[in-house]
Amino acid sequence: MTTSPKTALVTGASRGIGAEIARSLDRAGYRVALAARNVESLDLIGKQLRHSPVILPADLSSASGAEGLASDAIKALGRVDVLVNNAGSAWRGPTTELTSDLVDTILATNVRTPLLLIARLIPFMKENGGASVINLSSVSGVVGTPNRAAYAASKGAVDAMTRSLAIELGPFGIRVNSVAPGVVDTDLWAANRAIPGVIELVEQQIPLRRWSTSADVADVVVFLAGDGSRYLTGETLCVDGGMARTRDLYSGAV
Numbered sequence: 001m002t003t004s005p006k007t008a009l010v011t012g013a014s015r016g017i018g019a020e021i022a023r024s025l026d027r028a029g030y031r032v033a034l035a036a037r038n039v040e041s042l043d044l045i046g047k048q049l050r051h052s053p054v055i056l057p058a059d060l061s062s063a064s065g066a067e068g069l070a071s072d073a074i075k076a077l078g079r080v081d082v083l084v085n086n087a088g089s090a091w092r093g094p095t096t097e098l099t100s101d102l103v104d105t106i107l108a109t110n111v112r113t114p115l116l117l118i119a120r121l122i123p124f125m126k127e128n129g130g131a132s133v134i135n136l137s138s139v140s141g142v143v144g145t146p147n148r149a150a151y152a153a154s155k156g157a158v159d160a161m162t163r164s165l166a167i168e169l170g171p172f173g174i175r176v177n178s179v180a181p182g183v184v185d186t187d188l189w190a191a192n193r194a195i196p197g198v199i200e201l202v203e204q205q206i207p208l209r210r211w212s213t214s215a216d217v218a219d220v221v222v223f224l225a226g227d228g229s230r231y232l233t234g235e236t237l238c239v240d241g242g243m244a245r246t247r248d249l250y251s252g253a254v
Contacts, residue, residue, distance in 0.1 A: 005051055007077040008225065009033045011060060011069070011117070012087030014041035017136070017184060020214035021084055024222050026051055030082065033073050035060070060087045060113045061105060070120035079128050080121055082225040085114035086136045088154075095149045103150050110154035115161055118176075122169065130173025134224050135162050136217075137180040137236055142244045155180070159236045166234030175233040177224050181217045182206065182240025207242035 008025045012018035014036035022032050026049040033054040034042050046053040054076040058069040073080055089109035091102060114135055125131035140148050141155025158178055165176040183202050203209050220239050223229055238244045 005029050005031045006081040007031045007033070007079055008082035008084065009035065009056075009069075009073045009077070009080050010084040010086060011035045011058070011113075012136075013045060014038045017181065017214045017217050018084075018086040019045045020218040021086060021221050022053075023048060024215070024218035025082065025084075025225065026053065028222050028226065030225070031077065033077055033080075035069055035073075036087065060117075061089070061109050063108075063112075066113045066116035067120050070117055073121070074124055079124060081128070081131050083118065083121060083131065083133045084136070084221060084225075085117065085134070085158075087113065088136060089151075091151055092147050094147060098150055106150050106154050107157075110151075111157045111161070114158065118165065122174070125169075125174050126172045130175070132225050132229070133165070133169075133174065133176040134221050135159075135176070135178040137162075137178040139180050139182045139238060139240045139244050142180050142236065142238060162236065163234045170233055175224075175229070177229070177233060178236045179217060179220055179224065180236050180238045180240065180244070182212055182238070182243045184212050184214060184217060205243060206240070207246050210241065212239060212241055 008030040010018055010022045010032060013022045013034035022034050022045055025032050031051045032049060033056050034046055035056040035058045036042055037057065037059050039057045042055045046055050056069060056072050056076065059065050087109065089106045091106060118133055135158050137158045138155040140152040141159050145152060162176050162178040169176060202211065217239050220237055
């Protein structure tokens with residue numbers, strides 16, 4: 001008798017880290033639901049997957065986005081064994097340039113959406129005897145980084161809610177962990193890489209002396225999704241080449 005593959009819902013799956021997480025979970029045998037606003041990009045990623053992927057268009061910056069996505073995911077997959085909260089909003093600049101709308105957008109996307117998505121899926125995860133929730137945090141939430149106060153605040157909140165949820169949901173077999181990437185070579189860093197000296201400056205602050213790739217992050221997410229991490233919950237794993245734990249981060253104006 002054949003068994004149905006485990007399922008995973010990945011938000012922000014249309015590009016970068018999210019797309020690589022979707023591909024990696026698919027290779028590990030999961031049936032993946034990919035969620036983001038850009039349907040065309042989601043379709044392109046979905047065509048690379050083998051285990052009957054599901055495309056779920058979603059605007060997770062809206063107040064109703066999380067609830068709608070949770071409902072759509074259960075209808076499409078039947079269950080969610082792994083939830084990866086990867087969708088996020090990033091901003092870098094002087095704190096004096098922050099506006100209330102900008103702060104609200106960052107907190108809504110990075111904190112409100114994953115928290116409400118988890119909340120709406122908890123009853124189904126309990127019913128199925130457990131799940132693994134993986135929240136994408138950032139090294140900015142672990143240590144201070146310049147010109148990222150609002151973003152750092154949102155990622156610090158992600159790590160805090162991860163610990164709280166781990167306590168609350170552990171008795172039901174639901175594990176909750178977060179992954180904090182460092183400097184990842186994605187399109188989001190393209191403009192910074194063009195600044196003379198930035199590549200070398202950043203590499204000097206990474207013990208492994210290289211920028212990370214989306215695959216470096218995705219491999220850790222797959223580990224947290226699977227049985228190999230069955231006794232791990234409430235943790236924030238820094239996937240940053242050693243930056244956060246070994247030195248004074250961002251001594252330059254990166």
